[in-house]
Amino acid sequence: MNATKANEEIKGGWLDRNLPKAIIALFAIQPLLDILSFVLDQTGAGNTPTLVLRFAMLAIVGVLGFCMSDRKKCYLIFAAACAVLLAGHAAACAKQGYLDPVGDISNFVRVAQMPLFAMCFITFLRRGEGVYKAVETGLVVNFLIITVTVVLSVVTGTYRHTYMDSGIGVLGWFSTSNAQSAIMSILSPVVVMFAYRSKNDKLLLLTTLAAFAQLYFLGTRLAFMAMAVTLCGLVAIMLLRKSFTWKPVIIIGACFLLCCACVKFSPMYRNQVIYNQSMSSKQSDAETMIEKKLHNKVDWSKISKEEKLALLRDVYEFYGTKVLCQRFGTDTVIEEYNYSFNIQTITGTRHRKILFCQLLMDEQDSALSRAFGLELSRLNYNGQNFDPENDFHGVFYLYGWTGLAMMIAFIGYFVYLIVRALVSDWKKYFTLEAGTFGMAFCVALIYAYNTAGVLRRPNSSFYLSALLGVIYYLTMIKDYGEKTPEVLPE
Numbered sequence: 001m002n003a004t005k006a007n008e009e010i011k012g013g014w015l016d017r018n019l020p021k022a023i024i025a026l027f028a029i030q031p032l033l034d035i036l037s038f039v040l041d042q043t044g045a046g047n048t049p050t051l052v053l054r055f056a057m058l059a060i061v062g063v064l065g066f067c068m069s070d071r072k073k074c075y076l077i078f079a080a081a082c083a084v085l086l087a088g089h090a091a092a093c094a095k096q097g098y099l100d101p102v103g104d105i106s107n108f109v110r111v112a113q114m115p116l117f118a119m120c121f122i123t124f125l126r127r128g129e130g131v132y133k134a135v136e137t138g139l140v141v142n143f144l145i146i147t148v149t150v151v152l153s154v155v156t157g158t159y160r161h162t163y164m165d166s167g168i169g170v171l172g173w174f175s176t177s178n179a180q181s182a183i184m185s186i187l188s189p190v191v192v193m194f195a196y197r198s199k200n201d202k203l204l205l206l207t208t209l210a211a212f213a214q215l216y217f218l219g220t221r222l223a224f225m226a227m228a229v230t231l232c233g234l235v236a237i238m239l240l241r242k243s244f245t246w247k248p249v250i251i252i253g254a255c256f257l258l259c260c261a262c263v264k265f266s267p268m269y270r271n272q273v274i275y276n277q278s279m280s281s282k283q284s285d286a287e288t289m290i291e292k293k294l295h296n297k298v299d300w301s302k303i304s305k306e307e308k309l310a311l312l313r314d315v316y317e318f319y320g321t322k323v324l325c326q327r328f329g330t331d332t333v334i335e336e337y338n339y340s341f342n343i344q345t346i347t348g349t350r351h352r353k354i355l356f357c358q359l360l361m362d363e364q365d366s367a368l369s370r371a372f373g374l375e376l377s378r379l380n381y382n383g384q385n386f387d388p389e390n391d392f393h394g395v396f397y398l399y400g401w402t403g404l405a406m407m408i409a410f411i412g413y414f415v416y417l418i419v420r421a422l423v424s425d426w427k428k429y430f431t432l433e434a435g436t437f438g439m440a441f442c443v444a445l446i447y448a449y450n451t452a453g454v455l456r457r458p459n460s461s462f463y464l465s466a467l468l469g470v471i472y473y474l475t476m477i478k479d480y481g482e483k484t485p486e487v488l489p490e
Contacts, residue, residue, distance in 0.1 A: 015064075019127055020134035027138025027466075029057065029470025031145045034180075034459050038160065038173045052459050053351070058113050067122030068127075070121075074119060082112050085403055088372035095368055099377040107376045111403075114461040115410050126475055132473055135466055140194065143187045147210050149173050162219045162267060166274050169219035169267035178281075178389070178453030179460040185226035185447065186440045186463045188215060192230050193237075193436035196248050204248060208255045216259045219267025222450060224259070226443055231256045237435035282343040286315045289479065290341060293484050308339045319348050323382050324414070328359045349389065353379075354384035357397035373400040391448040391455035407455065414471045421475040434474050441467050 017023070037050040066075045086108055093104060124131050150172035153159035162169025162177045174180040187426070188211035195207035198455040211230075215223040231252050238244040263269050290311050303311070313330050316322075316337075325333050336355055337346050360378060361369055374397055379386045388394040396404040418438070421429040444464045454464055 003208075012317055015068075016127060019124060020130045020137075023124060023131055023134040024138045024141060026057075026061065028136075028141050028145065030459060030462055031142050031149070034175070035149060035173045038175045054113075055106075055109060058109070058116065058458075061120050062116050065116075065123045069123040070126070071123075078115065078119060081406060085372065085399060088402060092366065092368035092372040093375040094364060096364055096375065096378070099375060104376045107398070110458050110461075111399070111407075111456050113458050114455060114465050115140040117462060117465035118410075118468040118472075121466055122472045122477075125469055125473040129478075132470070132478070135470060136194065139187060139190050139466070143191045143211070146172070146184065146187070147214065150214060153165070163271050166271055168271050168274075170214075176457065176459075177218070177220065178447075178451040179457045181220045181223050182444070182447040182451065182453035182460045183423055184211075184214055184218060185223055185443050185464060186460075186467070188212070188226055189230040189233060189439045189443065190436055192252065193234065193432065193439070196234065196252075197432055201247060201251060205251050205255075212255045214223060216262075219271060221268055222447060224268060225446065226262075227256050227259060229439055229443055233435065233439040238431060240430060240435075241432070279344045279347075282319065282347070286319070286341055286343050289314055289318075289367050292425055305339065309334055312339065312341060315341060316346065317341060321352065323384050324352060324356055324359075327356070327381050328363070332359070336430050353386045353388045354393050354397075356381075356392070357388055357393070361397065369400065371400045371402050373398045373403055387452070389452045390450065391452050394456055396408050396454055411468075414441075414468050417471060417475040428480050429475065431474070437467055437470050437474070441471065480483070 033050050033053060036053075036451075037047050040047055042047060066072060069075060086105070089104075089108065090098075090101070093101075098104070121135070125135070149480065150159070150170065153172045154170060158173070160171040160174065161167050162171045169177070171177055171180055192204070192208050192211055195204040208230075212227050215227055233248075234252060235244075235249060238249070258267070266458070309331050312334050316330055316334055317325050321333055321337075333355075336359065340346060357379065360374060366373070376387065376398060379397075388397060392404065393406075395407050399406075441464075444454055444467060447460075448464075454460050
């Protein structure tokens with residue numbers, strides 16, 4: 001059977017008729033796999049089974065998307081781009097001595113999942129509004145699954161803490177705080193806006209309480225940001241659409257103000273207090289260590305670099321930069337921190353990991369490494385993982401300027417679609433749905449910039465893929481009563 005005939009059988013066949021149900025099932029699988037990962041982690045079995053399941057799911061969805069697509073050329077171009085990037089990356093790693101090719105290639109597949117899923121969602125959404133409604137339903141289903149399981153984990157006392165060291169925050173039956181915070185922050189404005197669209201005030205109140213309560217008890221600063229985005233986004237959409245009504249704003253605003261009023265009891269605030277107290281104590285100890293060597297107060301700006309190095313070596317080797325100093329030399333690390341003795345600066349995990357990758361790339365001093373990145377295994381040293389906790393930094397250091405440019409270009413294309421649609425016909429394209437998914441998209445990008453919870457984690461990158469697919473649908477596919485942009489001449 002040739003590809004054209006197979007494609008014709010898919011269209012209008014059993015799969016085409018049941019595609020919306022398959023989409024909902026695909027969504028529902030995501031949190032269930034996360035819960036399975038948590039259970040396996042708690043029992044010490046590791047996450048290999050769920051990783052295999054995710055890769056199998058990616059392969060099935062990718063093949064299905066390719067077979068159903070009328071634009072297979074796009075998939076082939078994507079495959080060719082991935083092949084070039086992987087070949088260059090493998091060459092860069094081989095030049096330094098490949099330590100773990102299997103683990104490194106597996107990580108590459110994780111990163112490639114997001115754009116591949118996005119392309120598949122676009123293919124599926126071309127099948128009509130039924131698939132779009134299925135995506136909306138899938139998002140709501142996932143929110144309900146997560147909400148129910150979090151409640152059950154609290155009732156049974158089996159939940160994982162967001163901050164394990166201090167035993168603060170409610171993560172539920174999920175293992176990764178950054179990823180789960182990103183997922184809930186993406187889902188919350190979407191489900192709240194869907195409840196607002198229903199014009200059912202009781203449903204809006206219940207949904208907002210459920211969403212904001214989970215964000216509140218997750219205890220991350222970006223979770224609080226997501227609450228503010230939900231409220232401000234609703235007001236902005238109402239004003240821009242000239243459909244402002246007070247009751248929904250009061251309902252969502254009251255829930256947000258309640259969270260703000262109770263902020264001093266929140267896991268976020270309590271964790272920040274513990275962190276600030278720890279930093280203050282360590283700062284005092286560091287200054288005492290320096291003063292003992294100086295014997296008196298001296299203007300720091302007037303001390304020579306050599307004297308600063310002598311004064312700071314013990315501080316850097318004692319605190320969070322110890323492993324960094326072992327790997328690259330204490331003096332080098334001190335110079336990279338610009339001779340700072342601010343403990344919060346030199347012990348900051350995110351900056352320390354970025355600095356490790358920067359020094360490693362400088363050490364290799366290879367054009368291939370800068371173009372195609374570093375091997376994942378080389379970001380582990382002496383039992384510590386220095387994989388950056390910022391997605392865009394992580395993509396750069398793992399896949400070089402080439403990989404970062406590809407990722408930015410891919411996401412940038414959808415930003416371009418949004419801007420082009422709004423500039424061409426604001427009134428037509430700025431719908432309630434567009435504003436809703438626009439909010440979620442902005443939240444996802446903020447998380448990608450500030451954490452490693454979106455672009456490189458399959459469980460959360462799935463939601464970004466869905467958002468990109470919806471953006472394409474709303475700007476290029478949806479029938480607004482005239483020819484859609486896909487069939488208009490460029």
